[in-house]
Amino acid sequence: MKFSTKFEEVHAQIDRFDVAKYARSRNFITGGVSYLSPYLSRGFITVPQVVQRLKNRGIGLEQAEKFIQELAWREFYTRTWFQKGDAIFEDIRHPQAGIERFGVPKALLESTTGIQALDGALKNFPETGYLHNHLRMYLAGTICNVAKYHWLEPAQWMYYHLLDGDLASNALSWQWCVGTFSNKLYYANQENINRYTGSQQRGTYLDFEYEDLPAQSVPQHLQSSVEASLPFTPPTTKPLELIDGIPTFIYTHYTLDPTFHEGEAGNRILILEPSHFAKHPMAPKTIDFILSLAENIPGLQVYYGEYASLPVKGIFRDHPINAHFQGVREVHPSLAPGLQGEFNSFFSFWNKLSKQLS
Known part of the structure; x- marks a missing residue:
């Protein structure tokens, strides 16, 4: 997947986006997702701008509810970051239960988790910088809830490689999967992975009914942990040339x-x-x-x-x-700038937001 960096082409991408196809197929790896996340994460386009361009095409909340709801998740996470600050990098509501390991599984870095759909995506991930949201959830559930790793270091590893890396969306999504920002752990079994990725794998450590997954022992090949290398290369810059008398x-x-x-x-x-x-x-x-x-x-x-x-x-x-x-701080773009307060869950936020949007 190649992402354009031209402003006009990104706007054209919004205007081509099929919200009906998204609603039907968004959970499938080959589904009709928007591929707008790298631009939204960078603030290159904003959530209100995207919704306005849909309105310009005559598409309102009723037709685009599933898509706008996903945009609202991003806004919910950003609001939480505003309110909690660096606390989003700690277990935010409940301590993570059942931790046995820290670091990241060596199998994750080597694309040898044993789940073909995950390993195929992992091999290309450092190059593409993109993973479908369902794959991100599959990885979080497998690493943390099956292999019993604390969520923070795997989340840092994923953020490092993501082209659309957003600190709040990434950290809080991992916390949602591991139950520190939700009320239950997220599991995906092999049947679910096969359905949404098109794989046909059987007999894996995830090939159980959901009620049986928590009782399974951690596969031996996922028990070896390492510290991921995340080197940062500073950009090459020139001395600033500033003009006096203008903002x-x-x-x-x-x-x-x-x-x-x-x-x-x-x-x-x-x-x-x-x-x-x-x-x-x-x-x-x-x-x-x-x-x-x-x-x-x-x-x-x-x-x-x-x-x-x-x-x-x-x-x-x-x-x-x-x-x-310090300086002149202008308002952050929001779907509902007047919506006040903290929300204990996304859907408590969405219930109020959707009323304003409609």
Whole structure:
């Protein structure tokens, strides 16, 4: 799967998207998903912009409910990140039960889990940076609930390689699967995997009825754990050239919207903070993707350094990643900017949000 980095082509992709096909087939690996997640994660397009483009085609909540609901999951996770901060990288509601191992399974890195549908995807994952959401859930359930690993290090490994890596969506999805952000553990048996991936494998350690899966012993080949190597390569940058007397607009790798103050005179800086990437490294291909998206913003300069070291304070779009920035903070794009409060579950959030959207 190749992802364009041209703004016009991404908009055309939204306008071609078939919401009816998505509703029918989204859970299948070959289903009609949107492939918009890398752009949404980078803030290159926003959830309200996508919904508005659907409306422009005459598609409202009734026709696109399944798709808009998936977009709302992203918003729910971002709201949780705003509210909890770095606590999203800890067991957020309940301690993870039954942990026997830390690190990541060696079999994960070698694509030898023994589940053909997973191993086939894993072989290509570091190169493509993309996994269907069902595959992500299958991996989380298998690694954590079958092989008994704590979720954090496998989640960090996945985030590192994901082209659409979003810290909140990734961490909280893993926590949803392992029961620290939900009320039950997520399991997928072989029958389910076969159905949605088109595989026909039988006789595996997942080939049981659901009620029998928790009682199975951990397969020997999943018990060997390692520490994943996640090296970060800083981008090559040039000294900033700033013009006095005009505003400075600040972008991050989560807020790369080319329409942000579009057409206004100003310095434009994409800031990539070393302190952030020391905690949350990304693969070189993801950084290259981000820099390619940034080329859609005229005059944008890349600054690899801490925001506090900038000679100016700028105007920026609010996001959890820039909570420490000083300057002019503008509202984060939201489907329901007036919706207040914390929500204990996605569906408590969705019930209120959908009423506003309708």
